[in-house]
Amino acid sequence: MLAAKRLAYVAAETGARFIRDRIQIEPIDWLHRPCQLFDGESAINACRHAIGFERAVALHGLGLGLDSSPAIVSGIPVAAFLSDSANSYFGASPPRIREEPSRKRHGAPALYSCIISAELDRGHIHVFGAMIARSASEVRFRIRQRFGPLLEDQAIVRLGFDWSEPLACAMVSQAMAHLLMLAAEDPTSSLAEGLDFHIEQRFAS
Structure with a gap:
């Protein structure tokens, strides 16, 4: 169940970023494409697991190149890019400096x-x-x-x-x-x- 939620979230973020940045690639094509970001796997497979999910979220959150090296996003906390609602689904604690102001x-x-x-x-x-x-x-x-x-x-x-x-x-x-x-x-x-x-x-x- 968690794997499906991770994949659904990455798919939604991919579509949103491609529209926002006017990237002329179909999101579904990128999701199926082998990437060095995922050690040669596709996002469809890698993002079901925690490491692939975190890499994809950081990649889109930072607006990096679509086949960036894993080293670029290594160690970046995924919670920094997730809303409070998304954090509740994935069990991450959002950084205090990024919380919505009361x-x-x-x-x-x-x-x-x-x-x-x-x-x-x-x-x-x-x-x-x-x-x-x-x-x-x-x-x-x-x-x-x-x-x-x-x-x-x-x-x-x-x-x-x-x-x-x-x-x-x-x-x-x-x-x-x-x-x-x-x-x-x-x-x-x-x-x-x-x-x-x-x-x-x-x-x-």
């Missing part, structure tokens, strides 16, 4: 914005995001859930919204900028409730 221990809702500009294996990505949250750490947790830990590390998080910031100016429309300014002024209004906006640009190398 809303009770932070302040009132406010508008936070974030920018990401990073190199990927196959090009460059620019991201602008804005959301209602109770702390910068909550924003970072949600960025990690959406884009993975590699891009979270590249993110710059700020309180409020500044349309003069170059990436925001280039990517955010005038109408959306006006809405974000209103949300920043009154983050508890019905207009701001549940706001979670992001826009991204990708450039092939």
Whole structure:
């Protein structure tokens, strides 16, 4: 049963990453392909076991090349890339620094914005995001859930919204900028409730 859960999780992560990074390979093809990452086995076979599962999760979590050496991911704790829910299935304890912030221990809702500009294996990505949250750490947790830990590390998080910031100016429309300014002024209004906006640009190398 645990082996099936591991394989299902890796298959889902593979599909999500291939869509996110626009990798022009069918996920099912990669799952059946022998890889040095799995000592010559395919992910379909290797990921049923703990070592193969951990290698695959770290590979996708870090956005590494699809046939990276096992040494690159050796010793990386799998819990660093799993949500609390996933950790409960696989019996791993998530690192404290990666746990979702408790809303009770932070302040009132406010508008936070974030920018990401990073190199990927196959090009460059620019991201602008804005959301209602109770702390910068909550924003970072949600960025990690959406884009993975590699891009979270590249993110710059700020309180409020500044349309003069170059990436925001280039990517955010005038109408959306006006809405974000209103949300920043009154983050508890019905207009701001549940706001979670992001826009991204990708450039092939």
